[in-house]
């Protein structure tokens with residue numbers, strides 16, 4: 001039996017809905033509490049530079065109420081590093097960010113900006129955060145992550161999730177499976193996420209060596225119909241089944 005694979009629930013999408021109308025609801029803090037009650041192992045949030053969804057107020061309140069762990073996704077900027085130092089989350093995941101993108105389009109180019117990323121890892125390590133680098137499933141980026149001293153990588157599963165044909169999906173899946181094996185061999189903890197949903201997660205959760213999956217959009221979308229607790233529990237069940245625990 002595989003060790004238990006953890007589920008981090010990304011609640012950005014609750015804040016996206018709130019910001020669309022500038023209301024006080026729905027509140028991502030309430031979402032986080034419900035997600036934890038339904039079995040989430042952690043809560044992921046990505047306060048973007050333009051604050052299009054998660055607000056500083058959300059982060060600060062979540063820091064007070066979370067019972068599991070906060071995984072703070074952020075761009076590698078001085079302002080965000082200073083914010084992380086203020087918040088002191090359990091985990092920080094460094095991600096690339098483009099203002100005009102709809103969502104995170106690719107992995108962080110760690111190899112191309114090694115000095116900057118290494119310095120950020122060191123700075124975040126000083127506040128006791130477990131640092132993860134959100135990268136494409138590419139050995140070049142994995143090697144760079146090791147050189148930067150990051151203990152964790154999160155592999156971008158977007159290409160797999162957006163595959164248009166079964167053949168494309170199989171190819172993208174194999175690239176992820178190979179990257180997990182390679183990163184584990186290099187001593188890294190390996191997470192994955194982006195675009196995972198109720199029909200494509202089981203296969204990824206079954207890859208030997210996967211530690212955690214971060215999933216947001218699909219869970220929040222399903223919650224519209226089932227309620228958030230059921231949506232989280234359904235995803236947990238898929239993951240548990242994949243590692244032979246259901």
Ligand SMILES: CC(=O)[C@@H](O)[C@H](O)COP(=O)(O)O
Pocket residue numbers: 010012013046048073095102103104134193194
């Ligand atoms: C890093 C990642 O894959 C996602 O967490 C994504 O960055 C979330 O950000 P958005 O919610 O703005 O798409």
Ligand SMILES: NCC(=O)COP(=O)(O)O
Pocket residue numbers: 010044154192193194195196214215216217218
């Ligand atoms: N890091 C990936 C993540 O948090 C989940 O993103 P998505 O499921 O909303 O695509």
